[in-house]
Amino acid sequence: MTFLRNAAVAAAVTVTAVAGLAATAGADPAHNAAEAHAVGTDGQSKNSTAGVTQVPPNTPVQPASSSADRDVAAKCWNGRTDGGRKAFTTCNGTSYRVYVDCTDGHHLFPETFSGQWDFRLTCPEGTHADWGGNW
Known part of the structure; x- marks a missing residue:
């Protein structure tokens, strides 16, 4: 049970990190x-x-x-x-x-x-x- 909870948390952190990078990358052209x-x-x-x-x-x-x-x-x-x-x-x-x-x-x-x-x-x-x- 602990393994599944840790896997879910790890997946959520990964999705958040990837989404954050995508938003930052999309904002770069407008920044300049x-x-x-x-x-x-x-x-x-x-x-x-x-x-x-x-x-x-x-x-x-x-x-x-x-x-x-x-x-x-x-x-x-x-x-x-x-x-x-x-x-x-x-x-x-x-x-x-x-x-x-x-x-x-x-x-x-x-x-x-x-x-x-x-x-x-x-x-x-x-x-x-x-x-x-x-x-």
Whole structure:
């Protein structure tokens, strides 16, 4: 009887350990991804995620609230950070994408936007936002 009880406890511990590892493994990709939440002037919203991305050479990147007059598909303003993981900006233009610079690197979001959108860009856990804008 003791043998069966010990076997049942051992099985329960094994199942719990395996389930814990599976949950942790599934969470890893999200841990390293930045998130973008955008709300358009028409009330539409979009969400996107992005891992660390190498910025392609000659990519026209405009920081939010930049005084630089670059030939890019959009203009961004109201750029700010919360001192933690979040950066905020408003962009308007045709066929543009947004990025957030985090302490772990650049996160370029694949979602394409047209028109005016307000963005909340969140860096991965354990990092903080340096800035954001469009590319």
